[in-house]
Amino acid sequence: MELYKLTAHELIKKLKNKETSAQEILSSLTIRIKEIDSKVNGYVRRSKENMDSPLVRSENDSHSGTVPISVKDNICTEGLNTECCSKILGGFNPPYDATVIKKLKEAGMPIFGLKTNMDEFAFGSSTENSSFGPTHNPWNLECVPGGSSGGSAAVVSADEAIWALGSDTGGSIRQPAAFCGVVGLKPTYGRVSRYGLIAFASSLDQIGPITKDVEDCALLMNIISGYDPNDSTSSDTDVPDYAKALVNDVKGIKIGIPKEYFVQGLDPEVKSIIEEAINKLKTLGASSKEVSLPHTQYAVPVYYIIATAEASSNLARFDGVQYGFRSGGLTLIEMYKKTRQEGFGEEAKRRIILGAFSLSHGYYDAYYLRALKVRTLIKQDFDAVFKDFDCIITPTSPTAAFKIGEKVADPLKMYLSDIYTISVNLAGLPAVSIPCGFTKKGLPVGLQILAKPFNEEMLFRVAHTYEENSEWHKMKPKV
């Protein structure tokens, strides 16, 4: 039996009924990975980590009823290299687990021994900026899987993982989930602890699930959510049982459709698929109305100022002194310079320079401070809409997956592929991307649902209802 094809909740049921074992699931996955990951490159293979070495690390492997989880390379796993797919963190083996990993282990969940591929330090929308080579989209190997959690999305899509964790700073979970035809959720800022997530932009980063369906997504959120005393920005708001939100009912749900998201730049094919999905929800009892988020046009510039500013500071610690890669140099300054010159990739350097610039004396007020103010305006746009609406629906990305290499030379074009996901991070909202159709070329399209802060339940309700009444999530790529 091809266990790897199943969802986590299906496997948990089988484990409970003793129809299978954790070992069988693992073997099944291993065979699958050996078979196809050379094509997908969703997992990072460092010299010492190969398919024959033990795959799973957990304090509690014997625990039944749980299935292994694959983890993005920027989430710290004790004893398992965590390098953000960057040369500069080469060999970094964290002496601690991220809080989410601790929670997963406490729940008895084995952590898969290979980390998933990503854009270096989560800088990118295509998983092309990885020191381990690009990940390929399982639906079309010539296309990108999206990014930066492209590895996690691709391995879930290609059945090389049952479920996975990603991180989302400006769309890094949702956009690859959309490109790969899987479910990806960015929780409300503060819902999931960031402790142990190697920071890109501290005020925007969140860890979240990438799964085969909405039910798995809710189950995973039940485990990883909650207040963490080690993360001062985590929230102590009660965590509801998200499984209870999985109802097949959207009657009376009011959906806002932001007009600013349905403009030039949106692929007409994607547009009609999204409209169809909204119509489906309406036939199920929801209502929709056009709304306005007037500051949408500023989201990309605001995001790239704030995110790069924080990143320039967060990445300062990679200097060759304590851990990771160190280049030579006769003086301290020379060592710093050579280490960072050789250790960081192009995109990382671009963002560090951008960020350092906007924080510089004389530019701070014009860039960073102004960006913070506009960020507040963007948040207020959403607050206003949520006064009258239960959720907002948009495309996850203006296009389906693009070709590998297509946008590498044009960073601005690449940045614009996050145009529909970025505002959510700036406003700290929860949002989920679910599969809602395919382009004529056979590439998946994602539907993005947004809700009020700490109302993930609304996302689950709407997403689950859609899923119950569609078949898109059941489609599998042929790799």
Place this chain on the structure above:
Amino acid sequence: MEYEVVIGLEVHLHLNTKTKAFCGCKAEFGKEPNTQVCPVCLGFPGSLPVFNKTVLDYAIKAALALNCKVQEYTKFDRKNYFYPDLPKNYQISQYDLPLSKEGFLDIDLDGKNKRIGITRVHMEEDAGKLIHREKVSLVDFNRTGIPLLEIVSDPHLNSPQEAYEYLSTLKSTIQYLDVSDCDMEKGSLRCDANISLRKAGEKELGRKTELKNMNSFKAVKGALSFEIQRQEGLLDEGKNIVQETRLWDPGAQETAPMRAKEGAQDYRYFPEPDLPPLIISKEKIEEIRKTIPELPKQKFLRFIKDYGLSAYDAKILVASKKGADFAEECMREYRGSDKKMIVNWLIGPVSSEANAKNCAISDLKVAAKDLIELVGFIEKDEISNLSAKVVLTEMINSGLPALKIMKENNLIQISDAKALNAIIEEVIKENEKSVNDFKSGKEAALMFLVGQAMKKSAGKANPKTVKKMIKGRLANA
């Protein structure tokens, strides 16, 4: 040319919290290098700071004692710069919205009060310590993340002596609060100075230099004095002062420019996204205000008023809180008629003993009641001043009460006329020449006779009584 000296001081204090500012590591001094560290204070990837709330309480207490306005909204910022002792390559500090500002500290200058403005008091984390060996440099991260209080004065100090007084008053004020050890040797108090000169009467400030690497209050004074001379020399020659950071070299007793950095430092401050802003309620501020004890300046004024002390004596006695409490107990409980005696003993022999041991007078093993007893014996002429000093040393060493030591060592003074009479008769008989000298008007001869009597009594006779008796006896003869 006459110049006015303008000095501002920037003081960094270690707050003596049990744990560091943003992690649970112990904040103890002098431990084995890199034994008080964790992923957070080592700045490991993925780690996050969590603010130690005791730091805030201590910082508010200090800010209030320095008469600052504690802000109801404050936040942390990142100060970005690369240095190997700074594991994140940014320091968590406070920039545009510090914890508190607009305070002052009153200092005493030879009995005259001067008010020194405090620009701001803010919280930040300390960096590690670099240890340079022949071919390598090592980093000890034990100090990394220890909470610091930065206290910036207004440029209100006009001489090295004023700077010294400011530092002393600041130190004793903070020590009274028990929020910092203020020990420069251990690095728990560090001081940088900004100094400039301007022509007397001029309004605009001259170009300043920043002085660093001063490891004692004396060094601060020395560095400032040197810098005044150096700047005066340059200005007299019509040269410009270069705005720069200069390091004090205690060996050469001079300042020298620090190696120039590449371009101007731009710290690229921005709000620390890992820590939410702090909202401080008025109630909390008032609650902390209530825990502030009487501060040295008030105690100083009260000692003068209540115990009739001179400003000089009062300043010495209030230097430490424990010492002042001890002194006050002694002064209050002393039942002798001459209160000045106990004060003189506290300022004199007792303080000397404490200084020799580098501790407060309260840390000597002598209870207030025992010291009071000893001084009582002196006032009642039951022991000589000289012997009493010996007894005091013994009291400190053994912890025994005065009377026991006096008895054991036969140090009780003979003031009894009957007992002294025989000795005096003998001395007069044996020193006929001196007796005659005295009678013919040589006053010095009297002292010789007293000395002889003291010798005969093995030092136990009360010299004042002896002198009086000899004088009386010879006048009648």
